[in-house]
Amino acid sequence: MYLDDAGVAQTRRTVLTLCRTLARKAELLDLLSDAAIWQQPHLGNADWIDKALASLDRLKSKPAPLPKPDEPCGRWLPSPVAVRLAQTENLHTLTQLADFVNQHGQRWWTQIPRLGQTSAAEIQAFFAEHADVLNLHLDLTKKRPAHPSLPAVSSGIAPIERFRPPEHLSGQSGSNRAPAPRCLLDAGNDFEAILAWLSIYDTGTPTHRTYRKEIERFLLWAIFERGKAISSLTTPDCAEFRRFLEDPQPAERWIGPSAQRWSPQWKPFKGPLKPSSARQAEVILSACCDWLVGQRYLDSNPFSGLNKRGYGRRQGTDRILSPPLWDHLIDYAERQAGASALANHKPADYRRTLFILRFAYQTGLRLHELTKARLGDLERLSGYDGEQWWLNVLGKGKVHRQVPIAPRLIDDINAHLRDRQLKPIGYAAPDTPIIGKLRKRLKDAPEDQASAALLSESALYQKLKGFFEEAADDINQADPIAAEKIRRASTHWLRHTHGSHAVYKGVPLEIVRDNLGHKNIATTSIYVHSDKDSRYKAILGMTGD
Template identity: 35%
Template sequence: MTQALLNLDELALLRGWLHGLPMEALADFCGGDSPAPIIEECRTRLILKARRLQMAWGTGWLERGLPADPLALALRRIDVVQAAEDIVPGTAQPLAYWLRDNWLDKLAPLNLVTVADWQQAYQAAVGKTWWDDIAGLGSVTAKAIETELAGHFLGLLVKAKPPVAVIAYQTAIVPLAHFLVPGAMDGSAGNNRSPHSPFIPASDDYQALQCWLARLAPDSHTHRSYRREAERLLLWTVLVKHKALSSLDMVDMGDYRLFLADPQPAHLWVGAPQKKGHGAWKPFTGPLSLRSRRLSETILNSLFTFLVNQHYLLHNPLQALPKLKNPNSNRPLDIHRSFTEEQWQLLSGFLDRSQALSDGTEQLKWLRTRLLVQLAYTTGLRLHELANVTLGDIEIRQRQGQTQYWLTVLGKGQKLREVPLPLSLYSLMLDTYRQLTGTPLGRAAPDSPLIPPLRGPDSNCLTPLAIHKIVKEAFTLAADHLAAAHPETAEKLRQASTHWLRHTHGSLAVDRNIPLTMIRDNLGHSNIATTSYYVHADDDARHGAFAEGFGAD
């Protein structure tokens, strides 16, 4: 049995429109909504099916205000098209069978004739969207075209899988997954190996490292941090010390401490941030600060303690080293790495103007950047938390007669917390997501990232490194724009990173008299003493008092 193109309500609406009923009366068929888009959709379906059935009726047979005889003919033709068996979709058929005329006009620059032609263009778009080079075709219309064709052609949007990359294992400065440990340094006979059978399934150092990492969630920030430190240590151990990781002793770890402070030769070990697997990837972006070195040793101490407890190592080579002293231990937060209220307003205004004055792909970039910056500022999320936020993390609640919007965040130590979303931010999220993807926020898959990519499937998450680069680029452009009129703000923007937005959130929240306990919960601090460093009032008052008391000397 042929499935009707239009249901009874749609038929009644279309017939009423053809008979000249006012649009206000037709709104009753649409639950009070505007009937115009529904009427246009119904007309398009009928016209395209008539075209597929090769009905020689021209283009004006389904217009409003026809005289009595043509109107009666149009109504009969609707019944004919409704009842007729549709053709079986095939990719060799003309695109004109399936797409409305105004969409075909936008696709004209590509000279596409058949559905197969469009599919070829879609498949060929690697590293960019298939509509990038079509002037006047934006993401909303492009996504609508994809949805329309996918509704008729099952599997049309499934891209051919690229050939499986062959990993070239090397004994060189490469990521851990590509590193080849020489047999003589694999640790199967390391000097520090325990005489007991290990509790973990590891016969060499590489396997032992993998067992240690396997305890952690693969996509978590903790896993990335731990893998990075294990990677650096193993590379240095084999390539610099020429020994097995399970042969390291206290002297070696002292040497490694010095190496972290100044990785040399720099041209081998240091480079700009790159994705793993990129030819220019390096383990370091520069010498590690004291704080970063302390963190590295904390993580490696965890590694060695685990291996000792699992009877893989005999002792922990870090244990005998004195701990690195932190001269700033009484001041764990550098709260001055943040923006003032005025500086934030300048940055926010620049983002708004940049988005409003751009178009096409450039406007989409600014839309995404503005959402990223506003989300980081308004919620105080950490970089890795921003990268992991999905649509399913958003919750809408009705409380005390008001609608509340909340975001569930998986933070440090795999701890969940809930962060409130002000209505202004939620509205920006709704509008921006629709413009970037062509899909309303409430209709997208729950596991889709809140910050979608500009290319490829909407399900692809941005990495923390990608977000860092997007925000840094925006800050640099803002600094260039503001340099003449606001040099101090421009200088801060050139130094700033994504984490400055988190500090700005905490600092301005205190200035706006939000209780410290609430700020602590928003930021995910385990101790309110950390949050209290955002309180500037005592410092400001003390500076003012002494400036007044001794300023005349």
């Protein structure tokens, strides 16, 4: 079977899509044996073809099943989506889902964690297709607030945007306040001073979110555990906060599962902080206090009196994949991408994962830089040795840098675009995400523009975490220690691995610094292992190993 003007690969994809559609119809008709035939197609098997033809006759003779308003979402929507609707918003039936959409309006899907615009569009298309049967119509004309309008509170734990400290703990007369006439800020209390500090970082960026999280925890702890304003805290208080991060108690007040910031279930912590996270919190808060001292709001930085505490190994030194582990990841991804026994969509999914691994490793980009990279950011320049490709990156602190792109990686980008049924570099729209979903364009997307289904930071992070779990299982029996390390890996490990491997292969520190976007070469120097390598080789030489 071939389709007009279609190659073998495209024909196969079309046939397998038809098989999924028939399997779904059989499931809805409770014809489970027929569903099993189409769920595991064997296109070249004569016995399977005979069964498939008989099943096709049965399915053609039966009318298409129609949804009912009180039926479960899981009967008509993809299982992961239905589970997400039920777990996050307690939406179980189609009627409940329609009511939720109409309540929240045009951007209703933003209320549901990890539900993207593409899935939302598919849900809306389902309701539009069956509007007359269901008698459920979606009102998408109004823009509603992104979250319920909740009043500011001061009697309990709440995010900083909804929290106001009690008057006597506002810091208007904190014991560590610098003389008010000398203050350079238009801030009369701690809360206003904190907001002034946060305002120097762009809202919505990873830096802003991280800094807000840390100062928010510190402010709430000062109020509810120490009964003090931030501008009255002392060095012993900061030492106690350091201990608090190791075990936030009482747990019912401070610890809870992930929740939206507007949700009543929101808590500042998911659990005790790891040593590296506690160190990061202390560095950020000390920097905040230094800034407030420089603005003459605080008289001194209470963190400066703390002893230099050991927090274990520095980040970066133990978050690196050695060349053998990196080779295993690439080998596993390549094997899976070429495995014909996998479900029809899986090889393409693994090809995308393989591309993400190579792109992240060769560029050293941060997570948010990976998701923001567009084809229009690629620039071809003429160099002494020929044509060069560079990627323009707007990184941390909105600092621009250029990252070199190898010709082979350009080929990988074009291959990934083909998998997404998009045109190659130079022909696809400039705003096309370099990393994207393997889904069709949204129905209302112009033909010459990029797929609207781009990967979010969360989706990309979870995609690689899931892959690392699989790759760890693959090596677990042969090397359980290596498997455990792979399980701990994340997207940022690829950045650390890029830096470490580059330095090991002799790339000058200054070049690695510029590629990674470090302000200080001291940050880049964590990837220098020559001293440790020399010590290790020396001992091996002494022992004869």
